[in-house]
Amino acid sequence: MKEVEIYTKNYCPYCHRAKELLRIKGVPFTEHDVTTDAETERQMQLRSGARTVPQIFVSGTCLGGCSELFELDEKGELDQLLDLKPARNGSS
Template sequence: MADVKIYVTEYCGYCKMAERLLTELNIAYEEIDVTHDVEQRKALVEITGKRTVPQIFIRDEPIGGYTDLKALQDSGKLAELFPS
């Protein structure tokens, strides 16, 4: 099981950017496509309080979307969570 889960939709540009960033950093992730899954989207909103994707979880803790992931990378905190 991956330490990172990313909830995406087929048409989300920020989802693709988040996946690309994780791939470039060699961080394994599990993609969960909620494009056509209304119940899963409702559950995601209940957990995060947000309707947007991507929603990214690190070790089951919600961190937010692409901008939040990028901020973690820019601050060096992402590297601390996933040392090489």
Template sequence: MYTTAICPYCVAAKNFLKSKGQAWTEVRIDLDPAEREKMIGKARRTSVPQIFVGDTHVGGYDDMIALHRAGKLEPLLAGASA
């Protein structure tokens, strides 16, 4: 998950994933401009958070919640931890 320190959606995404018992790797793009460029290259977006489950780009917080509501996030998370 690509994040910055002052991003409320990043905090919400981490809290949601924590409530699901998930672990993640956080990449702070505000601390490393090279990581920001890498994120833009992978996600084709400049906003944070940008959430990946394995190699699958989920999108931002709203995208993740929409996937959850559609019943598609949990199978994706289960596949990533398998």
């Protein structure tokens, strides 16, 4: 599984939604809460080129925000991007 980082603000519903999707998928992530941390927020802006949260990084590459995360999941591309193993069907 690849390293996932997410920049958030504690009052942001999109941040909560993105984190919940990652949790449902069993993806561990490092959260950078920028609610009251201007320096980390500045670093996020430099890394992503964006001023909005969440900003999600996979192996150091900016994936985008909540919309991009869900769009990749809906296309069936998120699991592959994160190197998640497909669920087994049937009995073993």
